Amino acid sequence: xxxxxxxxxxxxxxxxxxxxxxxxxxxxxxxxxxxxxxxxxxxxxxxxxxxxxxxxxxxxxxxxxxxxxxxxxxxxxxxxxxxxxxxxxxxxxxxxxxxxxxxxxxxxxxxxxxxxxxxxxxxxxxxxxxxxxxxxxxxxxxxxxxxxxxxxxxxxxxxxxxxxxxxxxxxxxxxxxxxxxxxxxxxxxxxxxxxxxxxxxxxxxxxxxxxxxxxxxxxxxxxxxxxxxxxxxxxxxxxxxxxxxxxxxxxxxxxxxxxxxxxxxxxxxxxxxxxxxxxxxxxxxxxxxxxxxxxxxxxxxxxxxxxxxxxxxxxxxxxxxxxxxxxxxxxxxxxxxxxxxxxxxxxxxxxxxxxxxxxxxxxxxxxxxxxxxxxxxxxxxxxxxxxxxxxxxxxxxxxxxxxxxxx
Numbered sequence: 001x002x003x004x005x006x007x008x009x010x011x012x013x014x015x016x017x018x019x020x021x022x023x024x025x026x027x028x029x030x031x032x033x034x035x036x037x038x039x040x041x042x043x044x045x046x047x048x049x050x051x052x053x054x055x056x057x058x059x060x061x062x063x064x065x066x067x068x069x070x071x072x073x074x075x076x077x078x079x080x081x082x083x084x085x086x087x088x089x090x091x092x093x094x095x096x097x098x099x100x101x102x103x104x105x106x107x108x109x110x111x112x113x114x115x116x117x118x119x120x121x122x123x124x125x126x127x128x129x130x131x132x133x134x135x136x137x138x139x140x141x142x143x144x145x146x147x148x149x150x151x152x153x154x155x156x157x158x159x160x161x162x163x164x165x166x167x168x169x170x171x172x173x174x175x176x177x178x179x180x181x182x183x184x185x186x187x188x189x190x191x192x193x194x195x196x197x198x199x200x201x202x203x204x205x206x207x208x209x210x211x212x213x214x215x216x217x218x219x220x221x222x223x224x225x226x227x228x229x230x231x232x233x234x235x236x237x238x239x240x241x242x243x244x245x246x247x248x249x250x251x252x253x254x255x256x257x258x259x260x261x262x263x264x265x266x267x268x269x270x271x272x273x274x275x276x277x278x279x280x281x282x283x284x285x286x287x288x289x290x291x292x293x294x295x296x297x298x299x300x301x302x303x304x305x306x307x308x309x310x311x312x313x314x315x316x317x318x319x320x321x322x323x324x325x326x327x328x329x330x331x332x333x334x335x336x337x338x339x340x341x342x343x344x345x346x347x348x349x350x351x352x353x354x355x356x357x358x359x360x361x362x363x364x365x366x367x368x369x370x371x372x373x374x375x376x377x378x379x380x381x382x383x384x385x386x387x388x389x390x391x392x393x394x395x396x397x398x399x400x401x402x403x404x405x406x407x
Contacts, residue, residue, distance in 0.1 A: 032165040032229050038183035039162045045177040045184060048191065052289045053177075059290025061175035063101045065108075065159040068092065079105050079122030085129035088120035097151070099159060103263070104351035106132060108151050115151040115168070123351035130351060136252040142224045157227030158214035165229060180210050180288055182233045197233040199288075204281050208267075209237035211282040216267030217253045218243040243268055255379040257368045260348035263356040270359040295357075307339040329402045335386060345382040354385055366395035 046053035056062055066076040070092075078101070081092040090109055097108040097115070105122045108115050121132040134140045134149070143149045152168045161179045162171025171178070178184050180199060187196035199207040210233045218241050220228060228241035237243075244251075245268070246258035253268060255261050260269050270276055275284075282288075285306060286296050299305040304324070311317050321327040330336025342363050348356030358364070368379040369392035383395035399406065 032225075033167075034162055034164040034171075035183075036162050036164060036169070036171045038185050039171040039178050040184040040188040042172060042176040042178075044188045049177075055287075055290040056177070057290075059296055060102065061179075061288065061290065061296075064174045065097050065099050065155070066173065068095045068098050068107075076101070077105070078124055079107075079129075080127070083129060085120060087129050087131040088118070090118050090120070094118075099155060103355050104130075108155070111147050114148075115156075116147060117149045117151055117154060119146040119149075121351065125352055125355070137226070138219055139224060139226050153224060154226045157225065157229060163229075165225070175214070180233055199233060199283065202234060204279055206234060206236070207283065208270075208276075208281045209235075211288070212243065212267035213237055213241065215264060215282075216241070216243040216271075217262075217265045218268075243271070246272070250377065250379075255347060255368075256371070257364070257379050259345075259360055259362070259364055259379065260356055260358040262348050263350040265348065266356075266359045273359060273361045275361055301340050301344075302338055304337075304339050307343075311339070341386065342382045345380065345385055347380045347385070354380070366392045366399060370396065 042053065042056075063076075069076045076098045077092070077095075090107065094109040095107045095118075096110055099106040099108065099117075100121075103124055105124065107118045107120075109118055110116070117132070119132050121130050122128075123130050134143065139154065143154065150168075152163065152165045156163045156165075156170060159175070160170040160173050161176045162183070164170070180197075182197040184196055193201075199210045202210075213228050213231050216237075218228075219226070220241055223229065228237060231237055231240040244253050244265075246254045248256065250256050251261065253261055253265050258269070258272055260266075270282070285298060287298055288296065290296055291298060293300050293306075294302065297306050299309065301307065308315075311319070313320050313322075319327050324332050324337050328337040328342070335341050340357065343361050344357040344359065345364050346354040346356060347358045347364065348354075350356050364380070364382040366381045366383050369381045369384060371378065378392070381392060381395065383399065384390060384392055387395060
C-alpha cells in the first residue's frame with residue numbers, strides 16, 4: 001500500500017506540473033470567437049494526403065458526432081427508440097446529432113433555438129436507456145437544467161473542428177485534420193513546413209498536449225466551458241486548461257489509488273506513468289489517423305504485438321521469460337496472458353463499469369480492493385476484473401505465491 005500512496009503523491013505533483021495551474025490558465029481570458037476562414041477543410045487536405053484521409057474516414061475520430069441515420073452502411077443510431085424509458089423525454093424525431101458509437105450514445109436536439117444535450121443515453125453494451133444527469137461533473141451546478149445544457153459549451157469543442165461559441169457554429173463535424181494540425185488554409189494554398197502544425201515535429205510535451213486537449217479531464221480557469229476554448233495545436237495547454245490530478249481519495253475521475261474511474265482520463269493517468277517519464281507519447285502507441293486495430297493502436301494490443309515492440313525477451317525493457325506463461329501464469333492465448341489485461345486494466349466506467357482502460361500501465365494489486373474498510377466502493381484491481389467470482393484476498397494470496405519478490 002505504501003507504493004500506491006507514493007504513486008498518488010507523485011502523481012499529484014506531476015499532473016499539476018503537466019496539466020495544471022498557470023497564471024494564464026487562472027485568468028482564462030480567451031476569445032471564444034474563431035476565424036473559420038483560416039480552415040481549409042478535410043476534403044482539401046485529402047487532395048494531397050489521400051492515404052491518411054482514407055484511414056481517418058473510418059476511424060473513431062470521424063465518428064464522434066453525426067446526423068441520425070437508422071440503417072445501411074452509414075448507420076449512426078444504435079439506440080432502440082421503440083423501448084420506452086422514464087429517462088428519455090425525447091423521441092428520434094427530436095434528434096439533430098448523435099454523439100458516440102462504441103460504448104454509449106448521447107443525443108442532441110434543439111430547445112428554444114439552441115442545441116442541447118438530452119438527459120438520456122443509450123448503453124451499447126447493455127442495450128438499454130440510462131439517465132444522463134452530469135451530476136458527477138464539475139460543470140453541473142452551472143448547467144443543472146438539461147434544457148439549457150448547451151452542446152457548444154459542453155461537447156462541441158472536442159467533437160468537432162473550428163468551433164465558434166459566439167456564433168454557435170463549427171467548420172466541420174468530428175475530429176478532422178485541422179483538429180490536430182491547426183487551421184490549414186495557408187498551407188493548402190502554399191504547402192510548407194512552416195505554415196502547418198505537425199505534432200510529430202513538436203516537442204514531446206507539446207505533441208502529447210494535442211491529444212490531452214480532449215483526452216484529459218479538467219476545466220478551464222474560471223470559464224463554464226467543458227473544453228479548452230482558445231487552445232490550438234502547438235500552444236501550451238496549461239494556458240487554457242487545468243487537468244485534474246489524483247487526490248488520494250475516490251473522485252469522479254479517479255479511484256483512490258489514482259487509476260481511471262471513468263472514460264476521458266487517458267491523459268490524466270498517462271501523465272502518472274513510467275511510459276510518460278521515459279519520454280513516450282500518445283503517438284508511440286496510437287495512430288490518430290486511424291488503424292485497423294481497436295482504439296486506433298499501431299499494432300494489435302490484444303495479441304501483445306504492440307507491447308512486445310518494446311517489452312519482453314531480448315528487448316531493452318523486460319520482463320525476461322522463456323514463454324509468456326512463465327510471466328503471466330495463464331494459458332498463452334488467454335485473456336490473462338494479454339499485457340493489457342494486467343497493465344491496462346479496464347478500471348474506468350463509461351456507460352457501465354469496466355469499459356475504459358487505465359493508462360498508468362501499473363499492475364493494479366488486489367491489495368487496493370481490500371484496503372480501507374471505510375470505503376464503500378473498493379478500488380478495482382487487475383485480477384478480479386476477470387476473476388469476479390473470487391475474492392480480493394484470494395487474488396492477493398495467489399499474486400504473492402506467483403510473484404514472491406513483488407512489493
